[in-house]
Amino acid sequence: xxxxxxxxxxxWASLFGQLLRPRRAVFIREVRVHSQVAEAVLTSQLKPHQExxxxxxxxxxxxxxxxxxxxxxxxxxxxxxxxxxxxxxAKRIDTPAxxxxxxxxxxxxxxxxxxxxxxxxxxxxxxLRYDLTVPFARYLAMNKVKKMKRYHVGKVWRRESPTIVQGxxxxxxxxxxxxxxxxDPMIPDAECLKIMCEILSGLELGDFIIKTSWKDVRxxxxxxxxxxxxxxxxxxxxxxxxxxxxxxxxxxxxxRLCQNKQAREGxxxxxxxxxxxxxxxxxxxISFDLSLARGLDYYTxxxxxxxxxxxxxxxxxxxxVGSVAAGGRYDGLVGMFDPKGxxxxxxxxxxxxxxxxxxxxxxxxxxxxxxxxxETQVFVATPQKxxxxxxxxxxxxxxxxxxxxELLYKNNxxxxxxxxxxxxxxxxxxxIIGEQEMKEGIIKLRLVASRxxxxxxxENLVAEIQKRLSES
Amino acid sequence: xxxxxxxxxxxWASLFGQLLRPRRAVFIREVRVHSQVAEAVLTSQLKPHQExxxxxxxxxxxxxxxxxxxxxxxxxxxxxxxxxxxxxxAKRIDTPAxxxxxxxxxxxxxxxxxxxxxxxxxxxxxxLRYDLTVPFARYLAMNKVKKMKRYHVGKVWRRESPTIVQGxxxxxxxxxxxxxxxxDPMIPDAECLKIMCEILSGLELGDFIIKTSWKDVRxxxxxxxxxxxxxxxxxxxxxxxxxxxxxxxxxxxxxRLCQNKQAREGxxxxxxxxxxxxxxxxxxxISFDLSLARGLDYYTxxxxxxxxxxxxxxxxxxxxVGSVAAGGRYDGLVGMFDPKGxxxxxxxxxxxxxxxxxxxxxxxxxxxxxxxxxETQVFVATPQKxxxxxxxxxxxxxxxxxxxxELLYKNNxxxxxxxxxxxxxxxxxxxIIGEQEMKEGIIKLRLVASRxxxxxxxENLVAEIQKRLSES
Numbered sequence: 033x034x035x036x037x038x039x040x041x042x043x044w045a046s047l048f049g050q051l052l053r054p055r056r057a058v059f060i061r062e063v064r065v066h067s068q069v070a071e072a073v074l075t076s077q078l079k080p081h082q083e084x085x086x087x088x089x090x091x092x093x094x095x096x097x098x099x100x101x102x103x104x105x106x107x108x109x110x111x112x113x114x115x116x117x118x119x120x121x122a123k124r125i126d127t128p129a130x131x132x133x134x135x136x137x138x139x140x141x142x143x144x145x146x147x148x149x150x151x152x153x154x155x156x157x158x159x160l161r162y163d164l165t166v167p168f169a170r171y172l173a174m175n176k177v178k179k180m181k182r183y184h185v186g187k188v189w190r191r192e193s194p195t196i197v198q199g200x201x202x203x204x205x206x207x208x209x210x211x212x213x214x215x216d217p218m219i220p221d222a223e224c225l226k227i228m229c230e231i232l233s234g235l236e237l238g239d240f241i242i243k244t245s246w247k248d249v250r251x252x253x254x255x256x257x258x259x260x261x262x263x264x265x266x267x268x269x270x271x272x273x274x275x276x277x278x279x280x281x282x283x284x285x286x287x288r289l290c291q292n293k294q295a296r297e298g299x300x301x302x303x304x305x306x307x308x309x310x311x312x313x314x315x316x317x318i319s320f321d322l323s324l325a326r327g328l329d330y331y332t333x334x335x336x337x338x339x340x341x342x343x344x345x346x347x348x349x350x351x352x353v354g355s356v357a358a359g360g361r362y363d364g365l366v367g368m369f370d371p372k373g374x375x376x377x378x379x380x381x382x383x384x385x386x387x388x389x390x391x392x393x394x395x396x397x398x399x400x401x402x403x404x405x406x407e408t409q410v411f412v413a414t415p416q417k418x419x420x421x422x423x424x425x426x427x428x429x430x431x432x433x434x435x436x437x438e439l440l441y442k443n444n445x446x447x448x449x450x451x452x453x454x455x456x457x458x459x460x461x462x463x464i465i466g467e468q469e470m471k472e473g474i475i476k477l478r479l480v481a482s483r484x485x486x487x488x489x490x491e492n493l494v495a496e497i498q499k500r501l502s503e504s
Numbered sequence: 505x506x507x508x509x510x511x512x513x514x515x516w517a518s519l520f521g522q523l524l525r526p527r528r529a530v531f532i533r534e535v536r537v538h539s540q541v542a543e544a545v546l547t548s549q550l551k552p553h554q555e556x557x558x559x560x561x562x563x564x565x566x567x568x569x570x571x572x573x574x575x576x577x578x579x580x581x582x583x584x585x586x587x588x589x590x591x592x593x594a595k596r597i598d599t600p601a602x603x604x605x606x607x608x609x610x611x612x613x614x615x616x617x618x619x620x621x622x623x624x625x626x627x628x629x630x631x632l633r634y635d636l637t638v639p640f641a642r643y644l645a646m647n648k649v650k651k652m653k654r655y656h657v658g659k660v661w662r663r664e665s666p667t668i669v670q671g672x673x674x675x676x677x678x679x680x681x682x683x684x685x686x687x688d689p690m691i692p693d694a695e696c697l698k699i700m701c702e703i704l705s706g707l708e709l710g711d712f713i714i715k716t717s718w719k720d721v722r723x724x725x726x727x728x729x730x731x732x733x734x735x736x737x738x739x740x741x742x743x744x745x746x747x748x749x750x751x752x753x754x755x756x757x758x759x760r761l762c763q764n765k766q767a768r769e770g771x772x773x774x775x776x777x778x779x780x781x782x783x784x785x786x787x788x789x790i791s792f793d794l795s796l797a798r799g800l801d802y803y804t805x806x807x808x809x810x811x812x813x814x815x816x817x818x819x820x821x822x823x824x825v826g827s828v829a830a831g832g833r834y835d836g837l838v839g840m841f842d843p844k845g846x847x848x849x850x851x852x853x854x855x856x857x858x859x860x861x862x863x864x865x866x867x868x869x870x871x872x873x874x875x876x877x878x879e880t881q882v883f884v885a886t887p888q889k890x891x892x893x894x895x896x897x898x899x900x901x902x903x904x905x906x907x908x909x910e911l912l913y914k915n916n917x918x919x920x921x922x923x924x925x926x927x928x929x930x931x932x933x934x935x936i937i938g939e940q941e942m943k944e945g946i947i948k949l950r951l952v953a954s955r956x957x958x959x960x961x962x963e964n965l966v967a968e969i970q971k972r973l974s975e976s
Contacts, residue, residue, distance in 0.1 A: 089642060089646045091600050091603070091604075092600060095600035097646075097647075098598040100595035100596060100654065103596040103597060104596075106598075107596070118878070119906070119907070120910070121908065121910035123877040124579070124877075125571060125575060126569065126578075127570075128567035129601060129661070129675060130564055131564065148623075150620055150622055151621040151623045153620070153621065158564050160601075160622075171569055173561060174563075189601070216913060219892075219914075226900065308896055311897045405595040405596075406594065406595055420688075424691075424694075424780055428698065432702075432785075434591070436590060436592075438593035441683075441688060441691040441692050442688050
């Protein structure tokens with residue numbers, strides 16, 4: 033693929049230059065502790081006859097904290113994903129973490145049991161959102177919006193049996209892009225697939241393939257027709273086939289497969305889709321695959337899912353993460369919320385950022401390099417005792433000039449402690465103030481990487497720092 | 505105050521140049537609708553004997569969606585707040601939206617009744633987080649972190665009686681900065697106040713004052729001593745006083761106020777705090793005020809709260825939003841989670857971004873200017889019929905070069921419709937492709953603001969667009 037999002041790719045390269053350091057083991061292990069307060073609560077209020085008098089300090093099952101290192105990686109990945117959504121002209125919205133329980137009802141089929149309900153504390157019955165798609169459809173219907181290209185980044189919650197090893201959590205972040213509105217066929221659908229390709233290429237996760245199918249075609253051909261013995265074998269052949277334009281062309285020509293109107297129309301649209309994908313330069317990344325099914329009830333028409341292709345070495349590491357992005361068309365969902373059943377056709381995609389984080393974390397472990405978790409540019413140090421007042425005055429000047437600066441919160445820190453802190457934290461510059469220099473109207477600037485020190489006129493300090501930072 | 509965070513201030517100025525447009529009324533009104541699906545659910549499953557057969561499509565009480573216009577404002581404000589936190593060397597963490605119920609128990613005093621509990625669906629008892637402070641303390645204790653300067657931006661939930669007019673919601677965003685660790689007295693406390701000043705000045709919300717008090721001093725002097733008749737009047741005087749260094753000095757010298765050791769030490773530390781605030785150049789923004797109280801149980805030592813001062817005109821508009829930032833010291837909270845009661849002293853602040861959004865929205869209403877909700881740079885148009893393929897090929901080239909581009913999802917849109925779209929959306933450039941130009945190997949670039957059109961060699965298109973975008 034030609035290079036796109038050059039800035040993003042460069043950012044990614046520079047990210048990898050810094051961020052690779054093993055995950056802190058501390059965030060994996062559960063720390064079991066005993067708390068007097070908790071004990072009091074457990075024994076007196078919550079569970080009056082509880083025998084065990086201690087509880088575990090932990091995050092809820094299937095959830096986790098993100099450490100500063102993890103947050104740096106997450107934010108870089110989200111920046112790239114959001115950058116792509118913006119490149120395609122999307123607006124951002126937000127919706128509440130919970131919805132009226134009835135808003136979510138009958139949207140998820142078998143998965144409905146995985147919805148988190150809130151306790152009835154009086155008032156409305158509420159549930160945590162299960163995805164960002166149903167809230168978007170509710171938003172469109174409620175505000176009578178007929179046309180919108182939007183993205184949404186937020187957490188969703190599912191009461192799944194968590195198998196954290198595979199990167200599945202009960203709380204996870206979703207990044208959704210959707211196009212709502214009545215348009216000429218397959219143009220928005222093709223753009224969604226283009227976006228998936230751009231994001232997966234841009235993140236440099238390795239080779240990938242996007243499998244597409246067509247819910248109605250699949251239903252007609254596999255579920256309904258599959259029961260008729262005379263075409264069963266024929267269908268079986270197609271289900272096992274993966275392919276692009278030529279496969280669709282072949283199916284389209286097959287009279288036995290085209291006798292059903294809905295299936296025939298679906299195949300016609302798929303042909304059109306592959307034409308557009310070819311113009312977008314991504315046809316070779318997309319494979320038509322009737323074996324693909326998506327669990328959610330609301331899909332209609334085209335559905336798709338991206339999977340990473342593994343090298344044999346990766347497969348051996350058992351870092352199998354499966355689907356990293358998915359989506360499809362859901363033309364009926366908004367109508368379920370409209371009083372007159374007015375439909376707003378929609379197509380969209382969701383990036384499985386949680387899985388992508390897992391892959392990148394795995395890499396970090398492998399490479400074992402250091403990540404900077406702060407952006408501090410200058411450290412204010414002194415070798416002198418009783419110099420806190422001067423340090424505070426100076427650092428305020430730096431902050432007020434927009435410079436990212438830190439000092440140690442001690443009255444009389446040792447110089448070596450201060451310099452070690454800078455090396456540990458990767459802070460590039462140190463301003464060193466002392467009594468003698470102050471009398472002479474100068475100040476020392478130390479470059480942490482080279483340990484070089486230069487004397488600077490006190491009044492030029494801010495300008496000199498800004499110059500050096502803009503050059504680096 | 506001297507200018508700080510120049511880039512941020514410039515960003516803010518440019519924000520105000522664009523973002524002022526009346527809020528879409530559509531997000532305020534509740535749309536009442538009737539849904540057949542919901543009816544089926546209501547009558548069959550949820551409430552079998554329900555008489556009313558329709559429900560309201562809405563967000564839960566006290567919550568709201570954010571429109572693209574609101575998201576633009578919110579993101580600009582969050583960028584500035586986060587920029588300040590980074591300027592002070594903070595790392596970012598994240599924690600789950602819900603915690604074990606017992607983690608939140610006995611931390612919020614009277615406010616505990618406002619915690620949202622999750623329904624018991626088997627497994628752990630869970631509650632939505634009420635603030636970001638208790639999860640931070642849990643994080644420190646769980647990971648045995650003794651020292652950390654972190655920020656956290658996320659939603660919290662409180663079952664308050666919502667009075668949305670005042671900008672109070674049941675779901676709202678918090679931006680917290682905290683310094684954990686054992687340090688020399690009052691240095692981190694002073695930095696927290698400095699950060700509050702930088703953010704409130706940087707957001708240009710108008711004049712503000714930060715009121716500080718001291719929980720222990722207040723307790724000793726107001727609650728305990730207030731009962732002793734012989735000092736009641738004396739205390740009453742101080743409670744009514746607001747002031748800086750000189751007031752504290754005066755109280756410090758008053759033997760009747762200093763007979764209690766804890767109160768005396770508190771006053772000594774307050775004196776030190778005001779010294780540091782003077783060095784930071786913000787002493788005149790801070791007022792000592794014993795009438796200040798903060799509801800939460802966990803505070804110890806210094807507490808503070810920032811309020812906007814209103815011009816008479818603003819007060820008339822009744823845009824009273826009260827406190828916009830608050831915080832304080834909580835030295836005991838982490839110890840409540842530690843098995844051995846090991847304490848990690850903490851001090852921090854929380855920015856009331858929800859109130860700040862309300863103020864900015866109010867201004868938007870007043871100014872009535874337009875906000876761009878997308879960042880699209882180039883629109884791909886044609887006056888020609890049957891030119892979809894050429895448009896798709898061209899736009900893919902732009903996307904792949906990292907250019908933010910859109911087209912209409914129609915086979916044969918009218919040129920006027922396409923140009924109107926660009927003017928509506930504020931897209932600065934239009935690429936216009938036609939058959940004749942294609943034959944000649946050129947392409948037209950239209951500058952939307954001036955309606956000027958220039959012919960460009962086809963092969964130079966991307967470079968020319970990038971040049972013009974970097975200049976603008």
